[in-house]
Amino acid sequence: MAASPRITRCRTVDLRFPTSRFSIGSDAVNKDPDYSAAYCVLETDSSVEGHGLTFTLGRGTELCVMAIEFLSRFIVGRTLEEITTDMGAFARELTGDTQFRWLGPEKGVIHLAAAALVNAIWDLWARVENKPVWLLLAEMTPEQIVKCIDFRYIDDALSPEEALAILRHNEPTRAERIAFLREKGLPAYTTSVGWFGFSDEKIRRLCKEALAEGWTHFKLKVGGDPADDLRRGLLVREEIGWENKLMVDANQKWGVLEAIDRTTALKPLQPWWMEEPTSPDDILGHARIRRETGVRIAIGEHCHSKVMFKQLMQAGSIDVCQIDSCRVAGVNENLAIILMAAKFGIPVCPHAGGVGLCEYVQHLAAFDYIWASASLKDRVVEFVDHLHEHFLVPTRIERGRYMLPEAAGYSIEIRKESLQEYAFPQGTYWASASTTA
């Protein structure tokens, strides 16, 4: 057997796409996102590399890049095998530096940075095994999966033994689900039709196009003027009808009381869920909104750790668990969250979009189906149709479903030309943008 590759260097790139120029990604709070990433490449003493990124909105990406550079000290110089032998311990080490953790712990800039590195390790690992990450996970043993998880702070909700029981229960039938996924793919929904900055005409046109492409689940951004939210929602309903599902997303715009009023006012739209009605930190607030409106509640893209997800489940705050591939510290922490959701019976519908999030989350949603929930009922993965052209292995969507990648790795490697063009501020796009601005 070949020696495990030794990681020799961590290269970073501050990568920014000028999406704000086209209102792509605009919502009630994030008005002008430039979809961006703190991107890293783990070089090794062999020809294989590991790629990872954490998603950002532009300004501040440099902070994540610096944090990645700091945290890379826990990786550079080690062999892949030294890390993968005990991934749970590695994850804890990466978030436990005795001085650095003061800046979190396990939240914000430093946790976003940890996500990029953890994911880069999984990319490297999967490449060495010559499998996509979802298949690497699918072919592990229950014991190996449990060993990837740091149970500290969550064992009151999910013990290692409980996790193992879920995995073992699903083990005998996993081959069927692997085969199903390869043939049929993962159900998905589209957010591309209803960005905040889009005109009515554009929304109508995009709805028509999406229906023709086979989409059945649609998300609309709300949180503006109340009458306008309702009008735009009804406009989407006119296009997609009432059999298809419509979700609404307020992107944290409201306080709890206002959220209750506004969510109630949108009930005529029959929303399949209300997403982020208030502060993502407000576990009790979401529970109250859910209780008082009777509308299904979805959050997760801004939930910063497994401890927050744990409480959302314990408090009865959510109907839908929107895991994020790089808000929490990457694959390992997501395995914990997905298994907790399985225990609590809450469907996982991953957050995606941005840049690279679709590429990432398909692997995690596959893990959920194969190992945790063993069900696709009420489970849809977000899809947003832009920036995929920058990836070597872009997502493949057919009739509103993610068709899983077979290429080795975590599908997150960005094309060299894109890195050269959109590296900030020295890339060719930004250099010429600043001279012409």
Next chain:
Amino acid sequence: MAASPRITRCRTVDLRFPTSRFSIGSDAVNKDPDYSAAYCVLETDSSVEGHGLTFTLGRGTELCVMAIEFLSRFIVGRTLEEITTDMGAFARELTGDTQFRWLGPEKGVIHLAAAALVNAIWDLWARVENKPVWLLLAEMTPEQIVKCIDFRYIDDALSPEEALAILRHNEPTRAERIAFLREKGLPAYTTSVGWFGFSDEKIRRLCKEALAEGWTHFKLKVGGDPADDLRRGLLVREEIGWENKLMVDANQKWGVLEAIDRTTALKPLQPWWMEEPTSPDDILGHARIRRETGVRIAIGEHCHSKVMFKQLMQAGSIDVCQIDSCRVAGVNENLAIILMAAKFGIPVCPHAGGVGLCEYVQHLAAFDYIWASASLKDRVVEFVDHLHEHFLVPTRIERGRYMLPEAAGYSIEIRKESLQEYAFPQGTYWASASTTA
């Protein structure tokens, strides 16, 4: 009336003190802190300056410095009056940059940075008014205080009207409390006796000295070997007796279930409170530990926003609210937290120590007494006796009480010589440490 000074520049310093060399500040999780600060100076077009800092533990301070430099764009070029006219709006602006907030929101590195800047504005404001911050607050009207608060995300727990009612209720008697504070000072407790890395002999000696100085409340770090924790606690009890108060602090060491066992095991010490038994994000976990052990629970130094404090109060998680002067976004956010605590009847016992935290929090504790709780019962401010020599207006302790400063500002300005010596990595201390290391 003179024109309001215009802020012309924000100067920053990465400041690190080598406290880890003496086990100062050591606990079960933070084993080797180098007490540090991202420090900023707001220069103006007049001779007055505003100083602020956010406290860190060493590595990673550079991230907070960079974030301060980014956020200073919301300050530089404006007059003080343009900012102080609507401090609530200013606080929201500083935490609401549409791209930058993705890195939080309102947590971690970017929120620590916001704290330094908000506090620097208060320092500047108080200097212009020629008052210490506590007196500037004491002499405001209830309406002015309410206008400093951004009620978004907390109005389900405390509305502007409720805040106003608390303030108006206390207004007629505030002069008595101002006079009392000037004469008697604020009750305090000492953490200096029981750091994790201290020997038994050192703990005994420090207890004796502290008793002789008039201290009546003592805090001990726990979270090591169970038998050792108990032994060290009994050793402190031998020195201080059972009439004095002993608090224990686990610094987030345990999961919820372990925290319940370990807290129960320490009940023979009759702890006045158990501090940070588990993850600071675990609102429900703390509520459970409190319920199942019957021991008073204190947390706050790592609670990253008013939304988290709100829930700790709503969920019945805490008996003691440990506000932190620069974990949340400075004075404004702390006013909100202190008023919520008053509404919920939870005593505020500020976290201090580190570098500058004692200097800061005396102003906030005075606000609590004068305007919010109007009581000193069960209220003690943490005190740790080191690094005060670096401040122009260091805390003044007499017989275990903080004697309030009368000098204008927020007491946070650091001596020029200290900045030159401990600026990292170019200061004289670090430059010579690296050559001799």
